[in-house]
Amino acid sequence: MDSDSPRPALTSERLQGLEEAEALQGIIGNAPDPVLYTLTFHSAFAVKIFEVIRREGRGIQGFDRMQQSLRESVEQVRSSLSSLPDECRLERFLGPSADSQSALMRLVRDLARYKNWMLGEPNHPVNDSTN
Helix, strand or coil, rough: CCCCCCCCCCCHHHHCCCCHHHHHHHHHHCCHHHHHHHHHHHHHHHHHHHHHHHHHHHCCCHHHHHHHHHHHHHHHHHHHHCCCCHHHHCCCHCCHHHHHHCCCCCCCCHHHHHHHHHHHCCCCCCHHHCC
């Protein structure tokens, strides 16, 4: 994403489909372009890998490497979130608890949706709020 690329608006219709709308709004409003790119790229990658793992199961060739790549992408998202200003109020996504992990994965899904909006793919499956 270059600095000339517009950031898609979080319309009321889009906000309704998000799981962590307030956090995503804070990120979009405060993240520099390189950080937003990192967040959305690694989130979209993590969601795609998770979909493959869920669909194919443990028997798929390369399962361990896919699982490791998923962990690495989620950790990159966590690291990038921790670099954002305190006014984004992202602490609840950064802790080691199960609640924090669940919240982080909801935010990852939202960031992946936002990436698809950035790419102009409104009908991509990740944009479906039922995922």
